[in-house]
Amino acid sequence: MAGVSVATVSYVLNGTAPISDKTREKVERIIRETGYRSNMLAKSLRTNESRLIGILVEDITVWHTPQIIDGINEIAERQGYHTILSNLRLMSKIASRFEDISNYQEDIDREVDMLAGMQVDGIIYVGMHDRMLPEMISDIGKPVVYCYCYPMGRGSSVRYDNEEVLYQLTGLMLKKGYRRFGVIGGLEGSEPAALRLKGFQRAMKEAGIEVPPENVLCGGWNYKEGRETAGKLLDRKDFPQIIMAMNDEMAVGVYDAATELGLKIPEDVAVTGFDHAAIAQHISPELVTVERPLQAMGYHAMELLTEQISGREEENQDIILPCRIIPGASVRADGYR
């Protein structure tokens, strides 16, 4: 249309060769008038680089997933990458939290095949729980970064530090003078549950305080069990001065159990949570809890990935990010006693 060769148009488009002003203008006018758009598919056919990265999520409806995706997107945008999303939708497929994910190898293969077919430059896998995954992503010759989970074999990972933050939080509570602790842990067998408990126990051990085993119970991560468990902890004469629930949903259960027993928070019993979840946003008093670096996990995952794509970074790295403690009034400001 402009009376020039396709090569000339390509050079105008990319500025990869000197072009006379006359020609450039002519070509640019035609481009505007016709609304021409370059076909990225054809482009990456030659270059074998798509500037596309695949995000493979176990389930997009799980609260942390969109936050992480958002973080990935921010860096991707900045670095000129685009993302293609594959959603395994495991929440609606999986029977139990502990069902072996290998049962979904086929689904994963299908999605990975398609991402590889799209010539993605790399893949970020976002888990629904933080746990170790068996080798499920077949080698497509491109780097893979795991986020909110970590691989048994090849691949990097980005997670947050469950143990450390609970160690800190517990330390803070000890400093406030609390001595008789109750813990409502997560689901038996869940890794973050174990790590958080470990952080707690480490702080207690260092403080030289023995925690009676009947004060450390499991709450199954949910409101109902959290409430029941809190009931058990509080319905004794020597009930804990503070209950550390390992997530906010259970902490809400603790609030309700306390209210039921006529106990005031934080005067009679203090409470802490974990997650900084919507569910506990407006309970009163404000819950002391832990904010996870979800967006930041996305940043780091994407940065790690691009560094591996460009070969600047080695393949097997694990990044563990710190969490932030959110203050609140569910613990006495002036300290205990």
Next chain:
Amino acid sequence: MAGVSVATVSYVLNGTAPISDKTREKVERIIRETGYRSNMLAKSLRTNESRLIGILVEDITVWHTPQIIDGINEIAERQGYHTILSNLRLMSKIASRFEDISNYQEDIDREVDMLAGMQVDGIIYVGMHDRMLPEMISDIGKPVVYCYCYPMGRGSSVRYDNEEVLYQLTGLMLKKGYRRFGVIGGLEGSEPAALRLKGFQRAMKEAGIEVPPENVLCGGWNYKEGRETAGKLLDRKDFPQIIMAMNDEMAVGVYDAATELGLKIPEDVAVTGFDHAAIAQHISPELVTVERPLQAMGYHAMELLTEQISGREEENQDIILPCRIIPGASVRADGYR
């Protein structure tokens, strides 16, 4: 490698021509051994059909967005499409809810360009609020379906029925015997707020009940204003028998305002909400609220889109889905008085 032409391999792969068993086996063996994957980019270069649809979301961190995406994904998976996600990240860019989105025309153009460049077969645009959008997506010759918002010009949309469900909910409350209503509306100028109010007013009018204007206030969609507004409504001698909050966050504010004034829910004052949000999941008594058909909006958006892609459906359709009322104990079961 198999000693056959590329055409033969293509025919084996797609089963589009008769192939001898010997050849097929040979080719399939090589495919297995080498881990060959077909390049979808090269494929769609000829066919000009990518079986890719673009999801352009205003902000993925807004609660309804992942739900809608999940719905889209379910249908996409079933129909053999894949989705490429573009996240405008407007929440972190936009100054106020009512800022003119035209300020972000450039961002949208960039994303649409890239989606078009990826040869998507269609686009689903997911809004962050339900509202009318000016013509922002330049014509790429592919169908566009709007979800959780609707276009001024060309394009279909999928939304839910704010007015109807509030008409129904109000009717239900009238049937229970409630007469003195208080309303905590959404933000002034927000369309869903206006529609919900309209449904309420219609039901009241049909029942022949006058609602004093001082009983219909705005709460800004948030907890704080909801609580303050509830305080104003309740701190009168002839306070409403029931307060209908136009979302759950404000409803939680109503709970707290009532508690503060020593009023019991539902004995002294009943409460309803809207959204079925996490924030109100474990308040007591259980909140009567409205569940929005978020997943279903995704289903319909995707179905509408594929029908338009295949030309079976005309371009400008608007689908309005019904909501579901969630029962609860924040309203007297036996009816009022």
Next chain:
DNA sequence: AAGGTTTATTTAAACGTTTAAATTGATAGT
């Protein structure tokens, strides 16, 4: 005006796939 240099443009091959058309090979019917 011839030659040399620089600048601008075109040519042609390549990327990995599909598909209409052409070719080859085998089988069957005369």
Next chain:
DNA sequence: ACTATCAATTTAAACGTTTAAATAAACCTT
């Protein structure tokens, strides 16, 4: 043995782009 038919395979063009190499055009030098 020849032709017709059918099945299996190959050839070659096409999709839209990039880029090394070739060519053309313009401008200097002498």
